[in-house]
Amino acid sequence: MRYLMHFSYDGSCFFGYQAQRNKRTVEEEIEKVLTKLNHEKFIQIYASGRTDAKVHALHQTAHFDFEQWDVENLRYKLNQLLPKDIYVKKIEEVSRDFHARYHAKKKTYVYKINCGEYNPLKRNYVYQYNRPLDIEKMREASSYFVGEHDFTSFAKGNHKYESAVREIYTIKVDKIGDDVEITFCGNGFLQYMVRNMVGVLIEVGSLKREPKEVEEVLNRKDRRCAGLTAEPVGLYLKEVIYEE
């Protein structure tokens, strides 16, 4: 049987999603528990995508093959055995050819920036910018990202992609209390792409760049003309959607 699990995690104490030797990762914690339930025969899970160290997930997905099991009972057992910073929200049966990564239609990320006073209780949950940002200019700048573009300028610097073309459906810039929250919805994102877009949006919001420069930077297709990569600490994978 193939199953799709929906889960959330606090990225603070993980070296990211993907399994790495001698490092605590989300993938390894889940595979360890599934393997234990499978009488120590290794179970591999396949996520919708990786998240970097310190990045959170409000809703991540992964598929895996496993013996026939009541999904609610399996979910209960996993939550009993998993560490407290991972939580399985739902497990469902899917067809044998389902793939959590290749079949994902849309993904949503949110990036949270604290523009107010430093808050020690949120040090792992928002980027502590602690200065005001011009929301209107950030909204204007973000509109240049929407649509289908070659995002080479916003990809990880030293990485070669078969294609850096992605489509962004919407970007919302909201002020919620002292926080600015930027929500990106698209058909897929290159590694570091959200954090690199946020880096430029913060430059625009702090009046170091004009909103329309985003268009030029996109057209140049050169990582060196974009800006800084925003810290991982404010980033959340918010939703993975499979239906149109």
Add this chain to the structure above:
Amino acid sequence: MRYLMHFSYDGSCFFGYQAQRNKRTVEEEIEKVLTKLNHEKFIQIYASGRTDAKVHALHQTAHFDFEQWDVENLRYKLNQLLPKDIYVKKIEEVSRDFHARYHAKKKTYVYKINCGEYNPLKRNYVYQYNRPLDIEKMREASSYFVGEHDFTSFAKGNHKYESAVREIYTIKVDKIGDDVEITFCGNGFLQYMVRNMVGVLIEVGSLKREPKEVEEVLNRKDRRCAGLTAEPVGLYLKEVIYEE
């Protein structure tokens, strides 16, 4: 010179406020930094009160004696040297006889309960009850606490107090998203008193006790007839007020 500092901290990684041998505490971290700035001559700080292990403070206060120093510069230096889970919001000069504990007029605590699905990102910031609570019954029950009472039934079990009489000015029970937040404002609180009141309010909200039983429990002046002590993890010291 005597100074009053206003600060916040994330209690997750501390064994409480008060200094203890070989344990990481808020008091010791601050005293270490002040002592360093005082050329290694020990500086003691006096807080408005202790908080237990894992309890947070949105606004805590403490006074200390120190050489004449620009308060904004001292605040800046402290925040540079303190760990990231403590933050100094403000320092002000006060009179020589000022005492952060004895001169406090009002204190506010808030207790946060997640009545929705378990949330791994909030595991250190709310009590994960994960079931619904009857807010109206909790409001009714909380009204019996308001006013001047002997709170022996809600004190720490094995502790003897000179007087267990305290006055509670207001208690608010709010539903904010999936969270129930209970805010207590009073002239002072005995050790464990807020957590013990929350313990009974949760019993009322989950229909295990009638609201009016709170009155009986108060009148009995016996810790054994109250309920459980709520977990520290949802508790925040929210404000300390010195002016009337």
